[in-house]
Amino acid sequence: MYTLFKKLLFQLDPEVSHTCAMRALQLAYQCGLSRCISSVKQPQTVMGLTFANRIGLAAGLDKNADYVDALAALGFGFIEIGTVTPRPQIGNPKPRLFRLAREEAIINRMGFNNKGVDYVKERLQKTHYRGVLGVNIGKNKETPNERAIDDYLIGFRELWPYASYITINISSPNTPGLRDLQQNHFLSDLLGAMKKEQELIAKNHQKYVPLAVKIAPDLSAEALDELSQIILQQKIDAVIATNTTISRKGVEQSPHAQEAGGLSGAPLDARNTEVIRQLYAVLQNKIPIIAVGGVMNEKSAHDKLQAGASLLQIYTGFIYHGPGLIKRLASIK
Numbered sequence: 001m002y003t004l005f006k007k008l009l010f011q012l013d014p015e016v017s018h019t020c021a022m023r024a025l026q027l028a029y030q031c032g033l034s035r036c037i038s039s040v041k042q043p044q045t046v047m048g049l050t051f052a053n054r055i056g057l058a059a060g061l062d063k064n065a066d067y068v069d070a071l072a073a074l075g076f077g078f079i080e081i082g083t084v085t086p087r088p089q090i091g092n093p094k095p096r097l098f099r100l101a102r103e104e105a106i107i108n109r110m111g112f113n114n115k116g117v118d119y120v121k122e123r124l125q126k127t128h129y130r131g132v133l134g135v136n137i138g139k140n141k142e143t144p145n146e147r148a149i150d151d152y153l154i155g156f157r158e159l160w161p162y163a164s165y166i167t168i169n170i171s172s173p174n175t176p177g178l179r180d181l182q183q184n185h186f187l188s189d190l191l192g193a194m195k196k197e198q199e200l201i202a203k204n205h206q207k208y209v210p211l212a213v214k215i216a217p218d219l220s221a222e223a224l225d226e227l228s229q230i231i232l233q234q235k236i237d238a239v240i241a242t243n244t245t246i247s248r249k250g251v252e253q254s255p256h257a258q259e260a261g262g263l264s265g266a267p268l269d270a271r272n273t274e275v276i277r278q279l280y281a282v283l284q285n286k287i288p289i290i291a292v293g294g295v296m297n298e299k300s301a302h303d304k305l306q307a308g309a310s311l312l313q314i315y316t317g318f319i320y321h322g323p324g325l326i327k328r329l330a331s332i333k
């Protein structure tokens with residue numbers, strides 16, 4: 001059934017198709033059709049949280065938490081919404097989303113288009129889903145890196161009551177300078193401030209909200225090593241690896257290869273697994289790794305689990321293979 005649906009959707013402009021698909025999903029949920037979907041129960045405890053199964057929805061598909069219940073009904077073990085910035089922003093001019101169908105890939109330069117923390121807060125208050133919910137936070141485009149901490153603290157303070165965990169996104173290639181926050185001097189200060197806030201919330205509200213950091217796949221081995229050391233020192237609760245890549249390896253022949261933005265999907269798979277392996281060499285079992293990037297089938301999922309990932313997230317694989325992929329991947333032993 002998804003094959004037919006996809007054929008129709010892929011006739012449309014990618015962003016229009018996204019909106020149509022999400023509305024159709026919402027309608028199906030409201031009509032009770034999603035109740036026919038059986039989900040895989042394979043509970044996993046990571047960051048002190050119990051995930052219904054290992055397969056999560058990656059950030060960026062439901063930036064404003066508009067479709068959490070409908071998405072959760074598809075059988076995801078967890079859902080990550082966002083990226084949310086303190087103030088709403090419209091993102092980059094369109095077109096900003098490109099399908100590379102032959103390569104099973106996407107290039108996007110959305111630029112954190114989102115409705116801001118106040119809107120998302122309202123949406124989350126109305127959500128019925130009680131499974132693990134990640135809230136991915138970022139900084140507004142016009143906020144300079146020197147003041148980035150303020151934006152992340154706003155996101156954390158406003159949204160922690162609704163979050164099972166918070167993801168600090170410092171790895172989108174579409175907000176100028178954002179990836180510089182992965183450099184040692186910025187990162188130590190940012191993570192230090194977030195940990196302090198986490199302690200305060202735990203003390204004042206008796207809720208420990210785990211913090212995950214989402215990183216880019218384009219770091220050198222040396223930079224990745226340094227970053228892993230900082231994450232260990234700061235006792236961050238998990239690493240989400242990775243965001244999209246600025247590399248065009250594997251898509252050189254595509255007519256969209258030269259579009260600016262981050263590449264996701266099958267061409268990111270091998271590099272992503274390499275990053276997971278390198279991270280695991282330092283982090284071992286001290287800090288869990290959530291792998292995201294090119295999880296398109298059982299093999300890519302299996303490779304990432306073997307490389308050291310505890311949980312997986314999907315975005316592009318979900319677009320190309322539909323909800324059936326969730327169950328297939330969640331059933332991997």
Ligand SMILES: Cc1cc2nc3c(=O)[nH]c(=O)nc-3n(C[C@H](O)[C@H](O)[C@H](O)COP(=O)(O)O)c2cc1C
Nearest residue numbers: 058059060082083108242243264265293294315316
């Ligand atoms: C259209 C699009 C929008 C995205 N938006 C976000 C975002 O807002 N925040 C974020 O952390 N990651 C975002 N991502 C990155 C995904 O969460 C994921 O890390 C990346 O696509 C690699 O996984 P995949 O190969 O399964 O797609 C986006 C990806 C795509 C394709």
